[in-house]
Amino acid sequence: MFALVDCNSFYAACERLFRPDLQGQPVVVLSNNDGCIVAGSAEAKALGVKTGMPVHQARDLIARHKIVVFSSNYALYGDISQRVMATLETLVPQVEVYSIDEAFLDLSLMGEAELLPLAQQVRARIARWVGVPVCVGIAPTKVLAKLANHAAKRYPATGGTVVLTDPARRERLLALTPVSRVWGVGRRLSGGLEALGIETALDLARADSGMIRRRFSVVQERLVRELNGEPCLSLDTQPSPRQQVIHSRSFGEPVTALPPLRQALSDFAFRAMESLRKENLYTGRVTVYLRTAPMGKPQQLFPDTLSAALSPATADTRVVVHQALALLAQLWKPGYRYGKAGVILTDLRGRDQIQDGLFAQQGEPDDRGNALMTVMDTINQSGAGKVWLAGRGMQTDQRSAWAMRRAHLSPAYTSRWCDLPVAR
DNA sequence: TCTGGGGTCCTAGGACCC
DNA sequence: TCTGGGGTCCTAGGACCC
Numbered sequence: 001m002f003a004l005v006d007c008n009s010f011y012a013a014c015e016r017l018f019r020p021d022l023q024g025q026p027v028v029v030l031s032n033n034d035g036c037i038v039a040g041s042a043e044a045k046a047l048g049v050k051t052g053m054p055v056h057q058a059r060d061l062i063a064r065h066k067i068v069v070f071s072s073n074y075a076l077y078g079d080i081s082q083r084v085m086a087t088l089e090t091l092v093p094q095v096e097v098y099s100i101d102e103a104f105l106d107l108s109l110m111g112e113a114e115l116l117p118l119a120q121q122v123r124a125r126i127a128r129w130v131g132v133p134v135c136v137g138i139a140p141t142k143v144l145a146k147l148a149n150h151a152a153k154r155y156p157a158t159g160g161t162v163v164l165t166d167p168a169r170r171e172r173l174l175a176l177t178p179v180s181r182v183w184g185v186g187r188r189l190s191g192g193l194e195a196l197g198i199e200t201a202l203d204l205a206r207a208d209s210g211m212i213r214r215r216f217s218v219v220q221e222r223l224v225r226e227l228n229g230e231p232c233l234s235l236d237t238q239p240s241p242r243q244q245v246i247h248s249r250s251f252g253e254p255v256t257a258l259p260p261l262r263q264a265l266s267d268f269a270f271r272a273m274e275s276l277r278k279e280n281l282y283t284g285r286v287t288v289y290l291r292t293a294p295m296g297k298p299q300q301l302f303p304d305t306l307s308a309a310l311s312p313a314t315a316d317t318r319v320v321v322h323q324a325l326a327l328l329a330q331l332w333k334p335g336y337r338y339g340k341a342g343v344i345l346t347d348l349r350g351r352d353q354i355q356d357g358l359f360a361q362q363g364e365p366d367d368r369g370n371a372l373m374t375v376m377d378t379i380n381q382s383g384a385g386k387v388w389l390a391g392r393g394m395q396t397d398q399r400s401a402w403a404m405r406r407a408h409l410s411p412a413y414t415s416r417w418c419d420l421p422v423a424r
Numbered sequence: 425t426c427t428g429g430g431g432t433c434c435t436a437g438g439a440c441c442c
Numbered sequence: 443t444c445t446g447g448g449g450t451c452c453t454a455g456g457a458c459c460c
Contacts (some may be wrong), residue, residue, distance in 0.1 A: 031428035038428075038460090072428085099460045217434060219458085246430050305454095341441095342429090388457050423438040432459075441450075 001115065001165075001237065003105040003138045004145040005122055006086060008153065010101035013041035014080045015134040018421050019190040030055060033250045034405040035073055041267040047207065069167040071406040073364040077101075079414045083130045091122060097237045104142060106235045112165055120160035139164035141224035142233045143227045147173060148202065174202035184223050193308045201227060241348070242279070247272040248289075248342025251404050255338045261290070262325055266391040268343040269324045276345055277377060282313040282354055284347030286320050291340035301338075306331050313347065313354045316369040317376070319390055320345070350353065 003281050007013060015417040016022045026044035028037050037058060040049045049058055062069060081100045086148060088095050094106035107115060119136035126134050132335035137148025138161075150161040151173055164170050182201050192215070198204050204212075204226035213221035222232040247268040255261055276283055287307035306327040310319065324343055379387050411419035 033428060052427085052447060054427040060427090102460075184458065217457095219434065238429050244431070248429065250428065274428080307453095340428090427447105429449090434457085435455090436455090439450105439452085442448090 001110065001138055001140055002124070002142050002145040002343075003092075003107055003119065003136055004098075004132070004142070004233075005084075005114075005134050006136060006149050007084060007101040008133045009039055009041050009045075009372070010081075010132065011070075011072070012041040012044070014077050015073070015410055016041070016097070017080065017131050018351065018411075021289050026065055027070065028058075028062070028067055028139045029072060030408065032043040032072055032250070032406075035250065035409055038072065059417050063295055067149050071409040072409050073410050073412065075088070075412040075415045076410065080186070081131065084126055084134070086130065087129050088122065091118070091125065094235055094237055096237050096239075104145065104235055106237075107138065110224050115163045115165070116161060118302075119163065119192075120159075123160055136161045137162050137164070139170070141226040141231045142231045143183050143223060143231065144170065147177060147181075150181065150365055152175070159399060170216070171202060171379065172232040174205055175200055177201040179204050182223065182227070184219065189239075192216065197310045199273065241281070243319050243346065243348060245272045245283070245348070246275050246342060247275075248340065248344075250340040251338070256334075256336065258329075260334060260378040261328060261338060262391065263339055263342060263393040265328050265343060266321050266389060268341065270317055270388060270392060271319045272343050272345050273315070273320055273373075274377065276348070276371060277315050282315045282347045283310060283315040283352060285309050285344040285345070286323050286327070287344040287346065288331060289342050290328075290331055290336075290338050293338045299332075301333060302334050303331070307344075307346075309347075313349055314369075316373060318389065321391060371403065387394065 012300055013026045015027055015029060024043065025041070026047055026049070027041040028044050028049055031037040032038065034055060036055055037049060037051060039054045040051065040123065044067055048061055049065065049067065061067065073126065077100060084101075086354055087096050087101060088105065092105045092107065093398055096104040096106075098104055100142070107118070110118065115138050119138055122136050123134055126132065135149055135152040137145045137150070137152050139145040139148045144164055148164040151164075152158045152160050152162040163172065177200060179191075179193050179198055182204060185193065185204075193204065195198075196207075196215075198207055204224060207224055208420045209221045209224040210222050225232050249264070249268065251264070255264070269286070273283075285307055287305060289305040290301055291304065292301045308323050308327055310323060320343075376387055380386060412420075413419055413421050
């Protein structure tokens, strides 16, 4: 048996945690750049706010109902997430952290009679220790546990917990669920399934798995099996090392000239390399991409992506910035309005897996580069000041041409000393 | 006027091998 | 007149997730 624990309106719940005055009030949280709505409290959703909605479309709604708006505060959400996960680990031995607000639990050693009490205990303990509401779905497979969790969220009579062991109950739920709500069925696939007359989760469960595999792929075949209670996805408590690092941003305003793009990409590469080094990894390939603005307009740059191998693999920001800027120079064309750009690092590996180039000099320069990176990282994490490469330009974050819009940012209540809430 | 950012997995197709 | 069969590895692109 698997449990899926999923926080309710997680970002909104985090924002309310230190603002008790907002309990029961409609709250929404915006994406980076304040572009669209990525989370809303139950009250906000009841007023018609939908996740993914562009902010400008919701402006009237927000004003009319005095909905409280926050920019994304990932420092806060990340910290609260860790508390939720740590609390789960006090209750069960095997936890897979699936996303910032979800975790799968392995309940294979538990008797059926213990499942519901455990689900209730999870809810109660997280509410008491962390202060955010969660729902719990329990079932024999991950896909069914996801479904059980949806049901726990959707039907208040469940009390926030659904245990899907009874086959008749499972079938009723499958019949009620549109196929598009099944985990792993996105927009494209639900269209294809509906064309085959598969409209509910039950239709999909009853489809021939071989036919589904032929028409779609092995992923969808697994889905059919999982819906029938045959586990194909196991608990992954030790996720494999990550395979890519992306740093990308939409610009506050479209950018046309090359110099500001060079600054932005220097900055993105710099930050991407910082997160790479945090995990003691090296990168063997850097990719740069540009998106033209505005969205949905035909004017499009081609190609919009270029990449280059780095040999040997490196953890040195200077090497990657240099290469990224060379790629940008090839990619950039005058006359376009650029709305977004990004840097992707792939072919990641640990120190012990680096292959020197055939004609490379042994040792020294790489070690000196690493020493310099360590000094830079140490300074930047010390809180005493920041250093960066001059190519990024001299502006501070908030004033640069590509700065992110974050007009409604809440304090970092739990992760910055000067933002600690004061109790009177 | 205004639509985020960071990930994973799978498949097809090309290049290459013996 | 006439040119196989069975593989691996890599990358791009699509689909999906939160």
